[in-house]
Amino acid sequence: MADPFRTIALREHIIAAGALVLLAALIYARSYLNFGNVVADGQVVKAEVLRVGTRPVARVAGGELPILTVRLPDGSIRQVKATWPHVRDCKRGRWISLLQHGTALQVGKPGCYTAH
Numbered sequence: 877m878a879d880p881f882r883t884i885a886l887r888e889h890i891i892a893a894g895a896l897v898l899l900a901a902l903i904y905a906r907s908y909l910n911f912g913n914v915v916a917d918g919q920v921v922k923a924e925v926l927r928v929g930t931r932p933v934a935r936v937a938g939g940e941l942p943i944l945t946v947r948l949p950d951g952s953i954r955q956v957k958a959t960w961p962h963v964r965d966c967k968r969g970r971w972i973s974l975l976q977h978g979t980a981l982q983v984g985k986p987g988c989y990t991a992h
Contacts, residue, residue, distance in 0.1 A: 918977030
């Protein structure tokens, strides 16, 4: 016959491991999604990508996240913080959609494209 205390201990270990996995998933999601100031309304602006760089973040957040240097239609050059899914296919000379509200900029539709 199985030891009832062994079954209880196994159940406690499984619950603790599940809680640890859930905590790790939440930390990963937080760093991956990079919650920040959200521009809810504004105008869509097409900007030319001049440079794709990285910026340091906490080690728990992955160590570094991308930052784009872009040229806006008015000729000004700005830097925009992004996440890795936002900069998919981004490199110098490509275009990206940004959402602008006042002076705040945020990556709109993720990914870069070649046509203006």
